[in-house]
Amino acid sequence: xxxxxxxxxxxxxxxxxxxxxxxxxxxxxxxxxxxxxxxxxxxxxxxxxxxxxxxxxxxxxxxxxxxxxxxxxxxxxxxxxxxxxxxxxxxxxxxxxxxxxxxxxxxxxxxxxxxxxxxxxxxxxxxxxxxxxxxxxxxxxxxxxxxxxxxxxxxxxxxxxxxxxxxxxxxxxxxxxxxxxxxxxxxxxxxxxxxxxxxxxxxxxxxxxxxxxxxxxxxxxxxxxxxxxxxxxxxxxxxxxxxxxxxxxxxxxxxxxxxxxxxxxxxxxxxxxxxxxxxxxxxxxxxxxxxxxxxxxxxxxxxxxxxxxxx
Numbered sequence: 201x202x203x204x205x206x207x208x209x210x211x212x213x214x215x216x217x218x219x220x221x222x223x224x225x226x227x228x229x230x231x232x233x234x235x236x237x238x239x240x241x242x243x244x245x246x247x248x249x250x251x252x253x254x255x256x257x258x259x260x261x262x263x264x265x266x267x268x269x270x271x272x273x274x275x276x277x278x279x280x281x282x283x284x285x286x287x288x289x290x291x292x293x294x295x296x297x298x299x300x301x302x303x304x305x306x307x308x309x310x311x312x313x314x315x316x317x318x319x320x321x322x323x324x325x326x327x328x329x330x331x332x333x334x335x336x337x338x339x340x341x342x343x344x345x346x347x348x349x350x351x352x353x354x355x356x357x358x359x360x361x362x363x364x365x366x367x368x369x370x371x372x373x374x375x376x377x378x379x380x381x382x383x384x385x386x387x388x389x390x391x392x393x394x395x396x397x398x399x400x401x402x403x404x405x406x407x408x409x410x411x412x413x414x415x416x417x418x419x420x421x422x423x424x425x426x427x428x429x430x431x432x433x434x435x436x437x438x439x440x441x442x443x444x445x446x447x448x449x450x451x452x453x454x455x456x457x458x459x460x461x462x463x464x465x466x467x468x469x470x471x472x473x474x475x476x477x478x479x480x481x482x483x484x485x486x487x488x489x490x491x492x493x494x495x496x497x498x499x500x501x502x503x504x505x506x507x508x509x510x511x
Contacts, residue, residue: 221344293439298461345379
């Protein structure tokens with residue numbers, strides 16, 4: 201039995217996904233696997249040790265689920281309609297404006313899978329993934345035809361940009377047709393590389409996480425930020441969108457219509473003084489259900505302190 205590719209895509213559109221594609225489940229291309237292994241070996245993942253775990257599974261989805269035959273990739277828009285005022289407020293990465301994307305994506309991925317299997321006789325097995333398992337998400341988005349991986353290492357969707365969450369479903373059944381990867385349209389452009397304030401994108405398609413402001417302000421657990429990061433962070437206290445903002449393809453970005461990704465009014469009202477004096481109780485209330493909790497209260501206040509002299 202084969203699943204209908206047209207039903208997959210119509211169901212994905214109905215559920216609000218901006219793009220959807222499917223590819224056969226197979227080991228990733230040898231060239232990609234080699235680059236990933238070198239990236240890990242050179243320590244470019246910084247202190248994110250989980251990226252060096254389960255490498256074989258990360259490079260072969262058939263090891264993630266017995267009988268895997270197909271990988272579905274989807275994209276969900278998070279580009280905000282209303283952005284914080286950099287003159288009066290500290291900046292946060294766009295992806296963190298609304299509710300935690302893990303929960304939102306997994307619910308929609310499950311609904312998409314169930315839309316395909318609801319009328320199917322016999323056993324069908326599937327697994328949904330959203331940044332919580334060893335999956336090369338951007339590779340599979342490319343392999344499933346959603347877009348291409350840009351020089352800033354982000355998945356770029358043509359005439360839409362890169363402000364998208366990615367998710368996957370692995371099925372143990374084939375589809376009626378599969379999508380083809382897209383060719384890069386970055387050309388000779390280097391605006392994203394030039395925009396990186398710390399040189400974390402020293403060369404195209406390679407990110408040094410230890411120098412990346414997104415890593416340093418979210419994942420890094422040190423009591424203080426490295427001096428170079430503190431000098432370069434400017435007004436942004438959680439994440440960094442500069443390589444995205446510089447990309448010419450972002451001129452096509454449209455505000456998300458996903459209600460869960462719309463920021464709370466209290467978040468939009470946070471000015472410099474309010475964030476500098478934020479209590480842990482206020483933090484828990486304002487950022488309940490938000491990806492911002494990834495940095496923890498101590499990490500966010502560390503970042504605010506580092507940026508405090510620049511407002």
